[in-house]
Amino acid sequence: MSTPETVGFLLIPQFSLIAFTAALEPLRLANHISGRELYRWVLLSPDGASGQASCGLRIAVDHGIDAAPELPTIIVCSGIDGHWYDDRTVLSWLRRRATRGVEFGSLCTASHILARAGLLNGYRCTIHWENLAGFSETYPEIDATGELFNIDRNRFTCAGGTAAMDMMLHRVASAHGDKLAVGIAEQLLHEKIRQGSVRQREAIQPDPGIEREELAAAVKLMMANIEEPLDLLTLSNQLGQSRRNVERLFRKFMNCSPARYYLGLRLKRARQLLFQTRMSVMEVAISCGFVSATHFSKCYRDYFGVAPRDDQSGHRLRPLTDPARQHATVR
Structure with a gap:
């Protein structure tokens, strides 16, 4: 055996x-x-x-x-x-x-x-x-x-x-x-x-509105282009849709414009980076397609109700270590 x-x-x-x-x-x-x-x-x-x-x-x-x-x-x-x-x-x-x-x-x-x-x-x-x-x-x-x-x-x-x-x-x-x-x-x-x-x-449950094939494709494109966001015309062309039809789909099923939805994706990505990395606010802004820290901070505050720097300092926790164990003998 x-x-x-x-x-x-x-x-x-x-x-x-x-x-x-x-x-x-x-x-x-x-x-x-x-x-x-x-x-x-x-x-x-x-x-x-x-x-x-x-x-x-x-x-x-x-x-x-x-x-x-x-x-x-x-x-x-x-x-x-x-x-x-x-x-x-x-x-x-x-x-x-x-x-x-x-x-x-x-x-x-x-x-x-x-x-x-x-x-x-x-x-x-x-x-x-x-x-x-x-x-x-x-x-x-x-x-x-x-x-x-x-x-x-x-x-x-x-x-x-x-x-x-x-x-x-x-x-x-x-x-x-x-x-x-x-x-x-x-x-x-x-x-x-x-x-x-x-x-x-x-593999996870999608937003009910994204169950539509055209919207799912649009969101996938947006998520693949966070650092260099696509303008609506380029997005529509890559989807093989008219600009007007893309706008109609987002307003009907997502209750917002494509630009607003795209901005939300970028800001949520920014929040993840602020919480999970050592990146500065400026570095996060650039990584998420914002041309300046000032513009990024305004959009972030409008969306989350708090400035990115304050949000970051409030959530960035200390490393989960036990100082007494830092120099312990290890087999």
């Missing part, structure tokens, strides 16, 4: 509970359905204390990282503010494990942590769509796809949420066959095992 695969789950403070359980439950069910122990798991936290999810639930762990056993696979689980997590002790521990050939996975925002540790250089990866713009600005050298999940050699990353389930089902199928993976999906009432190549924004 083959040795069970042991997977370590490293729970970062404020981790996403749904992503964690969506990754763990397929392993439990693989054992249950097969009648064999195909998988074991070990729960870790940076200091050995219980891991606290973003919903407030605490989960007891088996070890802190300083007492963790040798593990062939480690999945880093994070969530809220994972993009600010910068515990040098944890990053050093991850790098040391990488030198031993450990396979790494990430759930939700944990791609930021792997990237900060230098463990995604040369790999394709993904991250939750809400964090994609900030990740790409912070790590422009890394190929971040925006897909549901990516499995690239000994790195596997997912967007979080139910995408973690799809990713783990693919891993089960690769190791133990499609029949077992389908059986697990049936137990989970998971209607369809999605491919990793599915774009995240195509």
Whole structure:
């Protein structure tokens, strides 16, 4: 009988509970359905204390990282503010494990942590769509796809949420066959095992108005041209529509002009960058297609009711680290 695969789950403070359980439950069910122990798991936290999810639930762990056993696979689980997590002790521990050939996975925002540790250089990866713009600005050298999940050699990353389930089902199928993976999906009432190549924004519920094909195409074009916005005539021409028809569709189904909708997309992207990166207000303005910080600030204040600099300072949290652990000894 083959040795069970042991997977370590490293729970970062404020981790996403749904992503964690969506990754763990397929392993439990693989054992249950097969009648064999195909998988074991070990729960870790940076200091050995219980891991606290973003919903407030605490989960007891088996070890802190300083007492963790040798593990062939480690999945880093994070969530809220994972993009600010910068515990040098944890990053050093991850790098040391990488030198031993450990396979790494990430759930939700944990791609930021792997990237900060230098463990995604040369790999394709993904991250939750809400964090994609900030990740790409912070790590422009890394190929971040925006897909549901990516499995690239000994790195596997997912967007979080139910995408973690799809990713783990693919891993089960690769190791133990499609029949077992389908059986697990049936137990989970998971209607369809999605491919990793599915774009995240195509997998979520759209705005009811965007269900119209013409509007969906228009919004897709807008989102692909945030830094250098298209004027309405160019947008209409690329859609093969008249300018008047595009305006009519937006006013009828979105209750606003195309320009207003486009501005909202750009400002929402700007807010993500302000909250998730170290970019200055001017850098964010340029990245989102504004010609000046003054114009950007006015539009931002009109839309969100607060100046971008004030919004940024109110939401940019300190790195999630424990200063006492910064220079702790790591195995």
